[in-house]
Amino acid sequence: MDTLFSNITAVTMIDKLPVIYGAYVGVTDGKISYISQQPPQEQAERVIDGRGMVLMPGMVNCHTHLPMSALRGYGDDHALADWLNNYIFPREDKWDSRAIRAATLLGIAECLRFGTTSVTDMYYFSDDICQCVAESGIKGNISRCVTVFEEDYCFDKHVPSQELVALHEKWHGYDNGRIQVEASIHAEYTSHDKVWHGIAEYAINNGLGMQVHVSETKDEQESCLERYGLTPAQILDVSHVWDTRAVAAHCVWLTDEDMELFARRGVTAVHCPNSNLKLASGIAPIKKMIDKGMNVALGTDGPSSSNNTDLFEPMKLAVLLSNGTTYDPVSITAQEALKMATVNGAKAQGRENECGVIAPGMDADLIMLDFTQPHLIPCHNPISNLVYAASGHDVKLTMVRGKVLYEDGNFLTIDLQKVLQEFHDYVLPLMFGGEGEANA
Amino acid sequence: MDTLFSNITAVTMIDKLPVIYGAYVGVTDGKISYISQQPPQEQAERVIDGRGMVLMPGMVNCHTHLPMSALRGYGDDHALADWLNNYIFPREDKWDSRAIRAATLLGIAECLRFGTTSVTDMYYFSDDICQCVAESGIKGNISRCVTVFEEDYCFDKHVPSQELVALHEKWHGYDNGRIQVEASIHAEYTSHDKVWHGIAEYAINNGLGMQVHVSETKDEQESCLERYGLTPAQILDVSHVWDTRAVAAHCVWLTDEDMELFARRGVTAVHCPNSNLKLASGIAPIKKMIDKGMNVALGTDGPSSSNNTDLFEPMKLAVLLSNGTTYDPVSITAQEALKMATVNGAKAQGRENECGVIAPGMDADLIMLDFTQPHLIPCHNPISNLVYAASGHDVKLTMVRGKVLYEDGNFLTIDLQKVLQEFHDYVLPLMFGGEGEANA
Numbered sequence: 070m071d072t073l074f075s076n077i078t079a080v081t082m083i084d085k086l087p088v089i090y091g092a093y094v095g096v097t098d099g100k101i102s103y104i105s106q107q108p109p110q111e112q113a114e115r116v117i118d119g120r121g122m123v124l125m126p127g128m129v130n131c132h133t134h135l136p137m138s139a140l141r142g143y144g145d146d147h148a149l150a151d152w153l154n155n156y157i158f159p160r161e162d163k164w165d166s167r168a169i170r171a172a173t174l175l176g177i178a179e180c181l182r183f184g185t186t187s188v189t190d191m192y193y194f195s196d197d198i199c200q201c202v203a204e205s206g207i208k209g210n211i212s213r214c215v216t217v218f219e220e221d222y223c224f225d226k227h228v229p230s231q232e233l234v235a236l237h238e239k240w241h242g243y244d245n246g247r248i249q250v251e252a253s254i255h256a257e258y259t260s261h262d263k264v265w266h267g268i269a270e271y272a273i274n275n276g277l278g279m280q281v282h283v284s285e286t287k288d289e290q291e292s293c294l295e296r297y298g299l300t301p302a303q304i305l306d307v308s309h310v311w312d313t314r315a316v317a318a319h320c321v322w323l324t325d326e327d328m329e330l331f332a333r334r335g336v337t338a339v340h341c342p343n344s345n346l347k348l349a350s351g352i353a354p355i356k357k358m359i360d361k362g363m364n365v366a367l368g369t370d371g372p373s374s375s376n377n378t379d380l381f382e383p384m385k386l387a388v389l390l391s392n393g394t395t396y397d398p399v400s401i402t403a404q405e406a407l408k409m410a411t412v413n414g415a416k417a418q419g420r421e422n423e424c425g426v427i428a429p430g431m432d433a434d435l436i437m438l439d440f441t442q443p444h445l446i447p448c449h450n451p452i453s454n455l456v457y458a459a460s461g462h463d464v465k466l467t468m469v470r471g472k473v474l475y476e477d478g479n480f481l482t483i484d485l486q487k488v489l490q491e492f493h494d495y496v497l498p499l500m501f502g503g504e505g506e507a508n509a
Numbered sequence: 510m511d512t513l514f515s516n517i518t519a520v521t522m523i524d525k526l527p528v529i530y531g532a533y534v535g536v537t538d539g540k541i542s543y544i545s546q547q548p549p550q551e552q553a554e555r556v557i558d559g560r561g562m563v564l565m566p567g568m569v570n571c572h573t574h575l576p577m578s579a580l581r582g583y584g585d586d587h588a589l590a591d592w593l594n595n596y597i598f599p600r601e602d603k604w605d606s607r608a609i610r611a612a613t614l615l616g617i618a619e620c621l622r623f624g625t626t627s628v629t630d631m632y633y634f635s636d637d638i639c640q641c642v643a644e645s646g647i648k649g650n651i652s653r654c655v656t657v658f659e660e661d662y663c664f665d666k667h668v669p670s671q672e673l674v675a676l677h678e679k680w681h682g683y684d685n686g687r688i689q690v691e692a693s694i695h696a697e698y699t700s701h702d703k704v705w706h707g708i709a710e711y712a713i714n715n716g717l718g719m720q721v722h723v724s725e726t727k728d729e730q731e732s733c734l735e736r737y738g739l740t741p742a743q744i745l746d747v748s749h750v751w752d753t754r755a756v757a758a759h760c761v762w763l764t765d766e767d768m769e770l771f772a773r774r775g776v777t778a779v780h781c782p783n784s785n786l787k788l789a790s791g792i793a794p795i796k797k798m799i800d801k802g803m804n805v806a807l808g809t810d811g812p813s814s815s816n817n818t819d820l821f822e823p824m825k826l827a828v829l830l831s832n833g834t835t836y837d838p839v840s841i842t843a844q845e846a847l848k849m850a851t852v853n854g855a856k857a858q859g860r861e862n863e864c865g866v867i868a869p870g871m872d873a874d875l876i877m878l879d880f881t882q883p884h885l886i887p888c889h890n891p892i893s894n895l896v897y898a899a900s901g902h903d904v905k906l907t908m909v910r911g912k913v914l915y916e917d918g919n920f921l922t923i924d925l926q927k928v929l930q931e932f933h934d935y936v937l938p939l940m941f942g943g944e945g946e947a948n949a
Contacts, residue, residue: 138886138887140889141886142887142888142894142897145843145890146843147839149838152838175883182883287836347832349833350833351833372898376897377898388787390786392789393789393792396789398587398588398787398789403586444623444817446581447579447932447937449580449583449584453585453586454581454582454816457582457585457816458812460902462900462902489886501889
């Protein structure tokens, strides 16, 4: 046995035994190998004293844009068009590989620090992003986001789709499946049916997942209806976009029919409440989606719109917003929100047989939280404390496949000082010149 | 000079100079005595290296019930009446002085850890609460919450009002005003006009502030209209409740006329978004309140309904909810939210000439945050990072009147281990018998 968590409160996410008090959880060769209230006979190489601690499955962030860490807070509090056109887009034009890598490593460090063990990322420079995921030890479903306006688009000849092919060939299945490459259509309004057909066909033929922004704003929903007489969910369905495992980010303005369609097609809605509120998109009706049988997972969205990647925030907001807008204080339970952040996220990533619960044979993607701090005492119910009182800051240890990646302020696979130096010396001068950054 | 923060980013909350980079902020005899970008000539007893740190005014939590820390998460995810009648009220019946003191000290420790330097508390056993505020060094506006249903109520003879008198005589102005005793009417629906007149008269005659729950739920608003033909804000106005400095907690269902009344009367709305959402009360329209000229401050509400006292959460939610419900991404700015948590809170407490900004002569109620962590890098704008990306967990040091009360995990005035032992040995057995608590 490599690692033994001893005498710990284990939140398993298994419905029939959600919490095991005084648990012993053993890890061998990257997998969970032992769970009991009795200590194992076998010796462990490392024993972690779990008294006062809570162990839970690592969290799955199903929608983000990691390199946007470099744009965190930049141009905040400006109207959307002004923000995008005068702040975000001009800076994004300046990216190069080297800057992307530093920004991605910073983003991954933040994820690990806050207890995320697997991340779904949609951006460009995806080869560099995969390289960072590979180095850092986190799990990643990585897509090259496709935006194409030209009418003469042809899958075989267009840069974004060719990048997807290269990415697929180089990275898909890397390290025994730790990296999964996925296809991505940025959104209905940033491309057209030739693109949708081409990308969908490639994803289906190659068993790749799919990532799309769907019905984020009212304007997106209405202008799509005007163009096609169909909603984004419906028009993309015509092009078979949902014929593969897919995540639809945001889903703020889905109609009832859209929800039924997504439930039938097994499309996961990725609820990103922080981003949807901050950018004034609205509040996604997740209670209704759940009632209609949809899988709902959670995302932080990129650090320029949310503005951190602490998945505990959207997890708490998922319950709070649902209660507050349905006027039902039990519209969604803490247990359901915790599932969105773990089990449902793993399912969205196609990793449901691999992680998302604490059970023998699953990958040891685990996080340990310190429950000895004033705001987590008393602990009448660990699940309630996790969802309503805790934060990613309470994470003390983050482990992926049995390997500790973060512990007590230290990153074991990322040289954070080097990344910060790189930000100071290269990323910020490249992207912002002399201005925009005060205190890197 | 007692303390010097050197080379720090100071977020002053002064409109004309909101951020001073590379600042030197000196503290002498509990007051801010020096602010400059040049180091002072004078030596300081302690120099705190502020590189990578942000200094801001301590936060003011304008509505909580500190001892309810003992009930954190207890009975969560039950419908409101079930939760109150079968979980909260039966446990509250068991309180005694000793238990209240331990629970209050735990609550104060949590506040200090998250950067709150002044707290407005409404509960009973208020003498014990004042004792804890006195010991801990935090500032407090403390009220004995009055609930009276009997028709023969007379101010001079009734226990709650006599407790207010005793509290006033014993604690009001303690330690040069660190404790302010305030009057409190629990709510319109838990008393009647004899009570309101009596309490209001006492508050006005003695220059005490007032704390009331107002228009928290739709049902409260509607049943009051049915009873009196007036809203809670209006009917309490008839009894002169707003003729003294007052805070109205929640204000979810205020009408436009209520807002205009409160603006005229100088009543502060205390926005408690976490609690209002979780308990399904709704979303307070704070943008409208601000536009109508009201003072809006922030509260966490008690730890049994929110479920922690990290004021960074409602500060962020204030902006997010306002944007998301008005569909305007600049409905409220980060700077305005930060003001709610500091300047506006100080005003609500009658402490606007004492704290809430970093300026010479003000009390040194200061908090220092560590901005070297991944989620706060880069820092294009410290105010944006404070509101959208930071958390109370980033607070490294909390100082009230120049005295450090919390630093790097250590509480200087509260023996946390002793408090936790007391919880284990006394509070939890008293209140919950053998059950309800798993991991204290």
